[in-house]
Amino acid sequence: xxxxxxxxxxxxxxxxxxxxxxxxxxxxxxxxxxxxxxxxxxxxxxxxxxxxxxxxxxxxxxxxxxxxxxxxxxxxxxxxxxxxxxxxxxxxxxxxxxxxxxxxxxxxxxxxxxxxxxxxxxxxxxxxxxxxxxxxxxxxxxxxxxxxxxxxxxxxxxxxxxxxxxxxxxxxxxxxxxxxxxxxxxxxxxxxxxxxxxxxxxxxxxxxxxxxxxxxxxxxxxxxxxxxxxxxxxxxxxxxxxxxxxxxxxxxxxxxxxxxxxxxxxxxxxxxxxxxxxxxxxxxxxxxxxxxxxxxxxxxxxxxxxxxxxxxxxxxxxxxxxxxxxxxxxxxxx
Amino acid sequence: xxxxxxxxxxxxxxxxxxxxxxxxxxxxxxxxxxxxxxxxxxxxxxxxxxxxxxxxxxxxxxxxxxxxxxxxxxxxxxxxxxxxxxxxxxxxxxxxxxxxxxxxxxxxxxxxxxxxxxxxxxxxxxxxxxxxxxxxxxxxxxxxxxxxxxxxxxxxxxxxxxxxxxxxxxxxxxxxxxxxxxxxxxxxxxxxxxxxxxxxxxxxxxxxxxxxxxxxxxxxxxxxxxxxxxxxxxxxxxxxxxxxxxxxxxxxxxxxxxxxxxxxxxxxxxxxxxxxxxxxxxxxxxxxxxxxxxxxxxxxxxxxxxxxxxxxxxxxxxxxxxxxxxxxxxxxxxxxxxxxxxxxxxxxxxxxxxxxxxxxxxxxxxxxxxxxxxxxxxxxxxxxxxxxxxxxxxxxxxxxxxxxxxxxxxxxxxxxxxxxxxxxxxxxxxxxxxxxxxxxxxxxxxxxxxxxxxxxxxxxxxxxxxxxxxxxxxxxxxxxxxxxxxxxxxxxxxxxxx
Numbered sequence: 012x013x014x015x016x017x018x019x020x021x022x023x024x025x026x027x028x029x030x031x032x033x034x035x036x037x038x039x040x041x042x043x044x045x046x047x048x049x050x051x052x053x054x055x056x057x058x059x060x061x062x063x064x065x066x067x068x069x070x071x072x073x074x075x076x077x078x079x080x081x082x083x084x085x086x087x088x089x090x091x092x093x094x095x096x097x098x099x100x101x102x103x104x105x106x107x108x109x110x111x112x113x114x115x116x117x118x119x120x121x122x123x124x125x126x127x128x129x130x131x132x133x134x135x136x137x138x139x140x141x142x143x144x145x146x147x148x149x150x151x152x153x154x155x156x157x158x159x160x161x162x163x164x165x166x167x168x169x170x171x172x173x174x175x176x177x178x179x180x181x182x183x184x185x186x187x188x189x190x191x192x193x194x195x196x197x198x199x200x201x202x203x204x205x206x207x208x209x210x211x212x213x214x215x216x217x218x219x220x221x222x223x224x225x226x227x228x229x230x231x232x233x234x235x236x237x238x239x240x241x242x243x244x245x246x247x248x249x250x251x252x253x254x255x256x257x258x259x260x261x262x263x264x265x266x267x268x269x270x271x272x273x274x275x276x277x278x279x280x281x282x283x284x285x286x287x288x289x290x291x292x293x294x295x296x297x298x299x300x301x302x303x304x305x306x307x308x309x310x311x312x313x314x315x316x317x318x319x320x321x322x323x324x325x326x327x328x329x330x331x332x333x334x335x336x337x338x339x340x341x342x343x344x345x
Numbered sequence: 346x347x348x349x350x351x352x353x354x355x356x357x358x359x360x361x362x363x364x365x366x367x368x369x370x371x372x373x374x375x376x377x378x379x380x381x382x383x384x385x386x387x388x389x390x391x392x393x394x395x396x397x398x399x400x401x402x403x404x405x406x407x408x409x410x411x412x413x414x415x416x417x418x419x420x421x422x423x424x425x426x427x428x429x430x431x432x433x434x435x436x437x438x439x440x441x442x443x444x445x446x447x448x449x450x451x452x453x454x455x456x457x458x459x460x461x462x463x464x465x466x467x468x469x470x471x472x473x474x475x476x477x478x479x480x481x482x483x484x485x486x487x488x489x490x491x492x493x494x495x496x497x498x499x500x501x502x503x504x505x506x507x508x509x510x511x512x513x514x515x516x517x518x519x520x521x522x523x524x525x526x527x528x529x530x531x532x533x534x535x536x537x538x539x540x541x542x543x544x545x546x547x548x549x550x551x552x553x554x555x556x557x558x559x560x561x562x563x564x565x566x567x568x569x570x571x572x573x574x575x576x577x578x579x580x581x582x583x584x585x586x587x588x589x590x591x592x593x594x595x596x597x598x599x600x601x602x603x604x605x606x607x608x609x610x611x612x613x614x615x616x617x618x619x620x621x622x623x624x625x626x627x628x629x630x631x632x633x634x635x636x637x638x639x640x641x642x643x644x645x646x647x648x649x650x651x652x653x654x655x656x657x658x659x660x661x662x663x664x665x666x667x668x669x670x671x672x673x674x675x676x677x678x679x680x681x682x683x684x685x686x687x688x689x690x691x692x693x694x695x696x697x698x699x700x701x702x703x704x705x706x707x708x709x710x711x712x713x714x715x716x717x718x719x720x721x722x723x724x725x726x727x728x729x730x731x732x733x734x735x736x737x738x739x740x741x742x743x744x745x746x747x748x749x750x751x752x753x754x755x756x757x758x759x760x761x762x763x764x765x766x767x768x769x770x771x772x773x774x775x776x777x778x779x780x781x782x783x784x785x786x787x788x789x790x791x792x793x794x795x796x797x798x799x800x801x802x803x804x805x806x807x808x809x810x811x812x813x814x815x816x817x818x819x820x821x822x823x824x825x826x827x828x829x830x831x832x833x834x835x836x837x838x839x840x841x842x843x
Contacts, residue, residue, distance in 0.1 A: 194696065198689045198692060208668050208680060210668045210672040268689060
């Protein structure tokens with residue numbers, strides 16, 4: 012695809028986000044307040060961090076189902092190490108645990124040749140089991156003030172977790188879009204054999220992507236524990252699905268070779284906004300998952316039917332000049 | 346049956362691909378449909394088969410108008426198409442027999458429960474009747490590419506077709522299989538079936554068909570018979586201008602050895618191969634499918650294990666381990682399968698071109714996108730890749746232009762030895778000429794080229810020397826006037842052994 016349509020795919024999530032925001036702005040006066048925006052971003056930051064790592068894995072045509080379990084695991088490891096060894100060691104232990112889990116995932120997929128769906132499904136089960144075993148199912152409290160400050164403090168009026176998300180999004184966004192490693196991720200995900208025959212280190216690239224996913228799960232686990240003041244053993248339960256949803260809404264193809272970090276972050280914000288809006292509108296929490304499911308279907312539907320939708324929009328354009336729609340470029344195959 | 350097309354038009358958006366095609370095909374006749382990629386052959390095929398609906402014009406069968414809304418309609422009328430992408434029409438997990446009768450609605454092998462024994466018996470009879478040695482209980486995914494191709498053909502002609510359209514059927518076949526296929530085509534013709542045959546291989550077409558129809562830019566540019574015409578005239582009609590020499594071979598061979606193999610073997614693939622390639626030379630390797638010529642290239646590129654023997658690259662021992670190591674030593678490999686092994690089609694032209702040489706535009710781990718685009722742009726104009734920009738996705742390009750992108754990737758790597766396998770498979774005449782020009786240009790710069798091709802005229806015309814392999818061994822080396830199609834075939838086929 013050319014640059015423009017790649018951008019259009021990212022923009023799709025933006026349009027949807029703006030659309031949802033507009034609806035909520037009309038529907039409830041509480042939506043358009045800065046404190047509410049911060050609340051959305053805070054909630055979304057956890058999903059977004061997991062989803063950024065997941066983006067690398069999905070562009071490679073693989074999947075990581077263990078990100079939620081890794082979040083729970085790493086936050087508990089952080090909470091257990093931190094009281095004895097200090098903040099830095101606690102953070103490093105959490106990130107290290109995430110990296111190790113990601114490394115094992117990566118090696119299972121590349122060296123043992125296991126489908127990533129199965130390998131990471133097993134990791135999900137193993138890690139969440141280990142987490143419960145280590146904690147006997149109880150939350151692990153942390154009383155470090157410095158630690159709590161990371162979760163609840165502000166810099167320039169913006170909560171620290173959002174700064175951390177921003178830094179991670181920029182760093183990993185640039186890594187994916189501009190680095191040699193990023194190129195290797197796209198090429199390998201698009202056509203593994205072609206990348207291999209071009210001399211790319213395809214195995215290391217895959218392993219590295221799983222490690223990135225693990226490390227970012229560690230960052231998310233750290234932030235979550237810092238915000239709550241305790242590490243909840245089951246904190247990450249089900250979050251892998253939300254993260255994958257954010258990636259897909261953000262325009263990344265499950266088949267690999269296509270996607271970007273910006274879209275993923277916006278996808279996570281969109282899911283957070285929907286959650287928030289449904290709460291403000293007092294919708295039953297049971298129905299919230301239904302709405303999220305519909306949003307995912309809608310996003311993918313637009314992706315698949317960009318061609319037909321474009322035709323409809325183009326014919327509308329003749330009637331209403333100036334109307335526009337971001338869609339995928341289609342080329343007739345001959 | 347008689348198929349009569351009148352004024353067929355088809356457009357995609359603003360792009361008019363067929364601009365009023367008149368074509369008649371009678372039963373018992375083989376008509377070749379020729380043209381460069383993009384001339385409209387495939388679109389016309391899809392209109393006939395009901396996959397596309399024409400925007401204008403009429404289709405008549407035996408004098409009565411028909412309107413195929415979907416492929417099933419055309420199949421009911423007895424029209425079968427063997428598409429170039431034949432793999433799409435096969436079920437890899439099922440057996441040969443199950444594939445053959447997958448579309449069978451007669452219920453003769455049971456309606457609810459299938460009678461496998463009866464199905465296998467019928468399949469066996471069908472395969473035997475068309476001279477194919479293949480077990481009906483074999484799993485299709487395990488067959489070789491040519492076998493799968495032959496199965497797709499068997500499937501189509503097993504359906505009592507009154508018209509069969511072959512779209513590039515020989516691209517994946519070797520000489521012996523091509524002969525077997527031609528025997529089938531002639532048999533079908535003699536049974537009164539109408540046949541449309543699409544191919545880029547002119548020599549083969551001239552020996553097979555009764556009539557030639559050349560499309561160019563969506564109109565019929567030439568309609569003739571093999572007797573009244575020549576390959577040159579047909580090529581002229583295809584490209585719309587005079588073509589001086591289709592194989593513009595230039596001599597650049599030196600006697601400086603670049604690549605030398607001594608007793609190279611790869612267990613189960615080939616054994617005891619000795620050869621030398623000189624700077625500026627094109628060494629052709631001939632032989633039937635499975636003779637080891639492709640495996641030889643793959644082992645040099647580190648894709649197959651070398652079990653014994655030695656490789657010298659500019660007189661230094663070279664151990665092929667991985668593609669990465671091969672590229673670093675100046676040895677590049679143009680794969681025959683650009684879709685599955687060559688291109689990352691969702692990525693841009695510039696990115697595909699730089700895939701093997703990313704380091705050159707990388708500093709501190711970051712890719713300089715502007716430098717990458719500039720390099721891509723240079724390669725695009727050097728190879729005349731037709732695209733709106735170097736940021737266009739490769740999937741939007743025609744086969745010939747895709748092949749040029751792949752070739753550009755390796756030219757970027759500035760190889761000492763370029764291993765080319767089927768460099769012009771499935772590309773149009775214009776792109777072919779461009780690829781031959783690149784071969785000349787590279788040899789003039791001293792690059793040693795190993796050319797593996799099942800396109801015999803190409804192999805014979807473009808090589809300075811040809812070795813022929815059979816059953817994993819080198820059986821002949823031809824040079825000078827000894828290089829001709831007959832001698833290559835003679836050594837390649839088993840009959841030469843006796």
